[in-house]
Amino acid sequence: MAAPSAAGLGRRLRAWLPRLTQVRWTRYNPSFLEPEVNKELYRKPWDELSEEEKEKQELRALQPIKAAPPSVSCSVFSDPMISKFTNMMMKNGNKVLARSLMAQTLEAIKRKQLEKYHKAPEDEKEKIECNPYIIFHQALKNCQPIIGLSNITKGGKTYQVPVPLKDNRKRFLAMKWLITECRENKHRRMLMPEKLSQELLLAFNNEGPIIKKKHVLHKMAEANRAYAHFRWW
């Protein structure tokens, strides 16, 4: 019988020491720092930085830094909310299609707003918002619910208890509602960018089915406000 290999011996020894050896994970060492993508910070001359910024820069020169993920870019045109929305719209990994749909949506919003702008009389021209990014952000903000409902079981019965939501959850719900609404309630021949631009413009003005859905949620929370004491956090 050949002599047992060192690796096998090591493994057998570790089997004798359960709970003392750590499982192997793939993750960065905690000393790795996040990459700084903001170009403006690097363009500032050294003297203009404040004390803490100088310290931070010196630390970054010495500590290792994680690789920047491909979804993060330092261009002025990249927006994390828009990227998140595009990812949620994506189906089967077809990012090209999702990005083109998003671009077409923003273009459609701009076209509609420009049409309104040119038709409007002089005094109302300033009130019309033409920047599609601002419209997108404001519409999403208007769609975000303020409290949510969560199922809490007490004494065998499940109650819907009004509960404050985290920011991530609010953003996710707003985007999810928008996308499902545009996928389900549209005419067979209508394309996604057109329907999305319609919904975004309605949400920007606090009208439309998504705002109604948000109000329905708020009304249910208001009706169940007596159960708010069932929360324990």
Place this chain on the structure above:
Amino acid sequence: MAAPAYPAWVGRWVSGQWRQRKRPPLVRPTRPLVLADKVANRRETAGDATCITEMSVMMACWKQNDFNDTACAKEIQMFYDCVARAEKERRENEDEETLSPQRNLTSSKVNKLLRRFPNITRYA
């Protein structure tokens, strides 16, 4: 599942061969006697629901203004501030409890630790 295989001396000890009077085995293990990699969920002292006053103020405002968010912006901001404060306090309390040597860990923290150092059930 077949009965787990233990060394012979375990069987002799459990069977009572080394005792003066033989007794029937008190327990016959059906599953292997191995510790699991998690503990049961234990509910710590249930806290109170936070921010109820702010929530009721906000809901009263909603009722008056027909659920219009722009009209109730101040109450909504107060509610958000209260929620942020309560979350921060909860985090601090949790850290305090974990760092002091007298208190035990919560079951979720113990499970996280055990997941990093699990029981090795098979080896090459």
